[in-house]
Amino acid sequence: MGSSGRVPLAVADGDDPFTEFVLEHRASLVRLAYVITGDAYLAEDLVQATLLKTYRFWDRVSAADSPRAYVRQILVREHLSWRRRMSSREVVHPEPSNLVPALATEQPDSSDREEAWNLLATLPPKQRTVLALRYFDDLSDEDIATTMGVSAVTVRTNASRGLATLRTRLQQTKDNA
Amino acid sequence: MNEDRELEDLLRASMKHHAEEMPEIGSVRTRRRRTPVLVAAAASVVVVAAGAVALTSLAPIFSTGSGTSGSASTHLDLGGPRPLFGLDFSAGDGSSAAPTSAAAAKGLAGFVNLSRPMPTELDSFCSSDAPQHVEITASDVSAIYICHEGSLTQEDGSIWATAVVDQIVGGIDEFLAATALADEQESKSCFLTFNPPAIIAVHTADAVMNIDPPRDWCRSPLPAWTAAFENLIVQKVREIPIEMTQSSLVTETGCPDKFKDMLILERPSKAKGSPEPLPESPMTMCVYQTDHVGEGTLIAGLRLTAKNVAIINESYQTIVLSDPECDPTVHDHFVVLSEGNNWVQIALNGCGILDRTGMRLGSSDLGAYLNWLIQNSGQGKALLNR
Numbered sequence: 001m002g003s004s005g006r007v008p009l010a011v012a013d014g015d016d017p018f019t020e021f022v023l024e025h026r027a028s029l030v031r032l033a034y035v036i037t038g039d040a041y042l043a044e045d046l047v048q049a050t051l052l053k054t055y056r057f058w059d060r061v062s063a064a065d066s067p068r069a070y071v072r073q074i075l076v077r078e079h080l081s082w083r084r085r086m087s088s089r090e091v092v093h094p095e096p097s098n099l100v101p102a103l104a105t106e107q108p109d110s111s112d113r114e115e116a117w118n119l120l121a122t123l124p125p126k127q128r129t130v131l132a133l134r135y136f137d138d139l140s141d142e143d144i145a146t147t148m149g150v151s152a153v154t155v156r157t158n159a160s161r162g163l164a165t166l167r168t169r170l171q172q173t174k175d176n177a
Numbered sequence: 178m179n180e181d182r183e184l185e186d187l188l189r190a191s192m193k194h195h196a197e198e199m200p201e202i203g204s205v206r207t208r209r210r211r212t213p214v215l216v217a218a219a220a221s222v223v224v225v226a227a228g229a230v231a232l233t234s235l236a237p238i239f240s241t242g243s244g245t246s247g248s249a250s251t252h253l254d255l256g257g258p259r260p261l262f263g264l265d266f267s268a269g270d271g272s273s274a275a276p277t278s279a280a281a282a283k284g285l286a287g288f289v290n291l292s293r294p295m296p297t298e299l300d301s302f303c304s305s306d307a308p309q310h311v312e313i314t315a316s317d318v319s320a321i322y323i324c325h326e327g328s329l330t331q332e333d334g335s336i337w338a339t340a341v342v343d344q345i346v347g348g349i350d351e352f353l354a355a356t357a358l359a360d361e362q363e364s365k366s367c368f369l370t371f372n373p374p375a376i377i378a379v380h381t382a383d384a385v386m387n388i389d390p391p392r393d394w395c396r397s398p399l400p401a402w403t404a405a406f407e408n409l410i411v412q413k414v415r416e417i418p419i420e421m422t423q424s425s426l427v428t429e430t431g432c433p434d435k436f437k438d439m440l441i442l443e444r445p446s447k448a449k450g451s452p453e454p455l456p457e458s459p460m461t462m463c464v465y466q467t468d469h470v471g472e473g474t475l476i477a478g479l480r481l482t483a484k485n486v487a488i489i490n491e492s493y494q495t496i497v498l499s500d501p502e503c504d505p506t507v508h509d510h511f512v513v514l515s516e517g518n519n520w521v522q523i524a525l526n527g528c529g530i531l532d533r534t535g536m537r538l539g540s541s542d543l544g545a546y547l548n549w550l551i552q553n554s555g556q557g558k559a560l561l562n563r
Contacts, residue, residue, distance in 0.1 A: 031196035116191040124471045136192040
């Protein structure tokens with residue numbers, strides 16, 4: 001692809017179903033990806049990769065009962081597989097808001113809400129993903145299980161462990177304050 | 178129960194607040210004035226054209242190695258003028274052959290924007306102001322510099338991200354003419370985020386100004402500008418190491434510097450029997466220290482002989498599955514043995530073994546043997562000290 005023959009780097013029109021889907025849902029997908037990853041750059045990349053897959057399988061996605069739920073499933077599974085692959089490929093620098101609690105507590109105006117966000121970043125990816133789907137996207141444990149491709153028991157186990165960790169660390173943070 | 182409810186409410190509030198306040202990508206360094214959509218330093222681009230789909234990423238790959246941002250002071254004067262596309266030939270001889278369309282296409286993508294604050298030593302070359310799309314005549318220009326990120330291998334084998342300053346020494350007239358072209362009208366259906374992968378600073382008699390290219394309907398630089406950019410002749414005038422991206426240990430061992438601790442993250446499968454035997458030929462063994470939340474950091478690496486691997490295969494037979502004492506999260510170190518498509522991840526002082534047939538929990542004398550190998554390789558001291 002030469003520079004002079006540069007192809008349009010986007011979908012051509014606003015009137016095809018895929019474009020309409022992207023326009024309608026991209027922002028909410030980025031927000032979900034941000035809550036799951038805790039990193040704005042990673043969230044953008046994750047959504048781009050998700051939309052790429054969505055485009056490839058658009059026939060299947062568009063035929064689903066809920067295309068948005070289907071794409072959310074792609075996003076979540078892409079994230080979890082990314083987390084594995086990233087270990088040997090790249091490491092994304094955490095944003096300041098994702099620093100470990102010890103640093104975050106040095107912020108004079110840190111609130112419980114900020115601390116909870118910082119502590120979320122310390123959870124293993126599956127636990128964080130479960131909590132994000134449960135408390136940000138308000139999914140039931142059964143829907144989360146379908147989205148992640150695991151059993152509902154696994155979802156509850158991950159949620160329980162994640163919450164227990166957060167509760168303990170929040171308490172430690174308060175005790176150290 | 179109330180505590181649970183409070184925590185859940187706190188999480189809901191925290192997630193919704195942060196999702197609404199999500200930082201705008203690219204707001205640190207590369208803000209455009211003319212369009213409300215900010216460009217991304219780590220932008221990925223979905224390319225959809227005539228049925229062809231590809232994902233390209235301009236994201237730099239970095240490790241979390243200890244940074245020394247702005248502190249290093251090695252200044253290098255490197256080589257003579259060369260065509261800009263030559264920068265892409267990282268393994269080549271920097272030859273100045275005439276550009277071809279394929280080489281030119283790599284010219285723009287061959288640049289990576291600085292992902293960290295620019296060292297203050299480079300302030301005199303490139304400004305930290307937002308880029309502007311402006312018309313400048315060549316007669317007003319005293320110099321044009323391109324500031325971007327590079328990569329430099331040190332004598333010890335470590336690889337550093339560098340801040341690089343190139344001075345444009347040829348093709349300026351055509352480049353400024355292309356820069357002065359008008360933007361196309363932007364389409365609402367475009368969701369592309371594109372970032373010029375370098376700061377381009379124009380110096381005039383009384384100002385330094387970062388310039389932004391003219392954009393097409395989907396925020397990409399106009400092809401005419403891209404062509405002019407790729408025909409520039411540049412000379413590197415400064416390169417400053419800013420952060421180690423790959424340790425010498427990674428270079429020496431060939432092991433990734435980070436590896437997911439899948440023994441913690443992976444759900445134990447229903448795999449039965451012993452793990453798949455490894456091919457009895459030399460393998461690399463990378464040793465990692467886990468952070469207990471799913472990430473390992475490389476601390477040693479060694480080459481195993483075929484005999485070592487044969488003993489490991491024998492040790493597989495000693496694994497006692499369904500050990501009630503086994504907790505996959507209890508280990509400080511793990512190793513990854515790999516060669517070609519064959520790999521296995523083993524807890525050194527724990528009981529998890531993961532290979533492509535699944536994850537097994539069981540006690541064995543395998544960890545003791547691997548520990549012995551590490552001690553004998555002379556790297557055991559480093560392991561024990563961590």
